[in-house]
Amino acid sequence: MLAPAVLWVIAFTFFPIISALHYSVANYVLGQGITGYVGLENYVSLLRDAEFWHSLGVTLIYVGVSVPLEVCSGFLLAWIITVGFPAKGFVRSVLTAPLFT
Structure with missing residues (x-):
């Protein structure tokens, strides 16, 4: 009975976190998707x-x-x-x- 709960946590907790981290290091253009990876440049730009x-x-x-x-x-x-x-x-x-x- 633990498997459904584990799948629920993975689907609604870990997947969105990993997806957000993936998008945060990418150059995402609306309509085109990910056009390349910029590493930590997005974070540096944010902090400046x-x-x-x-x-x-x-x-x-x-x-x-x-x-x-x-x-x-x-x-x-x-x-x-x-x-x-x-x-x-x-x-x-x-x-x-x-x-x-």
Whole structure:
């Protein structure tokens, strides 16, 4: 019974990763396919691009702000539904309502 699970993991995890790595070292032209291999030139070009670094900075700021806010709000909501809060039942209903719709 393990074989189907292993095939599933190979098909939907390893194959896309290997395919992405293959395309990343190739010169791919839309409509023509792979026209040659450029090695690590694509990565060097990416690391020299100012727009990439700007995008990476914006992403890191977004992650640095949103993840702590989400974690803190999750802990706050968990605390509200476990302690004797007056609107505890209402908060619990609001949090679980999306599960039933």
